[in-house]
Amino acid sequence: MISQQLDMLKLKYRIQDEINISIAEIFAYKELRSLSVIAVCDNIEDETQNKQYEKEVKKIIKRFIPETHNIGLNLFWNISLHFISRQDQEKSKALYAVLDTTVKKIMAKHPELFSLNRCNEDEIYVFFYTDNELMDALENGKAQVLENELQQAFEQAKSELYGNSYFEEDNLFVCFDSKQNLDTNYSGSFEVRFS
Numbered sequence: 001m002i003s004q005q006l007d008m009l010k011l012k013y014r015i016q017d018e019i020n021i022s023i024a025e026i027f028a029y030k031e032l033r034s035l036s037v038i039a040v041c042d043n044i045e046d047e048t049q050n051k052q053y054e055k056e057v058k059k060i061i062k063r064f065i066p067e068t069h070n071i072g073l074n075l076f077w078n079i080s081l082h083f084i085s086r087q088d089q090e091k092s093k094a095l096y097a098v099l100d101t102t103v104k105k106i107m108a109k110h111p112e113l114f115s116l117n118r119c120n121e122d123e124i125y126v127f128f129y130t131d132n133e134l135m136d137a138l139e140n141g142k143a144q145v146l147e148n149e150l151q152q153a154f155e156q157a158k159s160e161l162y163g164n165s166y167f168e169e170d171n172l173f174v175c176f177d178s179k180q181n182l183d184t185n186y187s188g189s190f191e192v193r194f195s
Helices: 002-018 047-067 086-109 131-140 142-161 179-185
Strands: 022-029 034-041 078-085 115-120 123-128 173-178
Touching: 002 022, 002 047, 034 047, 047 078, 078 086, 086 115, 086 123, 086 142, 123 131, 123 142, 123 179, 131 142, 131 173, 131 179, 142 173, 173 179
Parallel strands: 034 078, 123 173
Antiparallel strands: 022 034, 115 123
């Protein structure tokens, strides 16, 4: 995993060096044979410029792939480029910071959970260990209590880190699942589960 992260970092800098565009994130999903690049640009409405960027980014990726042995990519992967504005990028970073704070607080309070995962900038998945634990939590109200605690921790983190006005329209969506389901139906992979 670390070597793949380093390869993504190298790819990010390669793209930024060769064409004048800022790359926010690069996600490689081996199980799905897909690579997504999120680019930050000043004018996301300029479709002509965006198509040119996409063409150049794909060329760089296809050159980069054979040079890298750790990432395990080949030319048959689905490569996509998505654009976000600088303002949206800043808000997205801030929301991820809020979610990370929320997750840490709730996991410390509920060590009986397998995991809390942020799926998007406004979505958290609560993973119980087994399907039975999940069903019990849904039936006995524990899931609703957890959702309420997550909502409160989310609001508190927003307020403490950035002030509520920055996120006034943003809500947190809470979903429930189990590690057992993840292992059985998604090969134990969060990447496949969240795709």
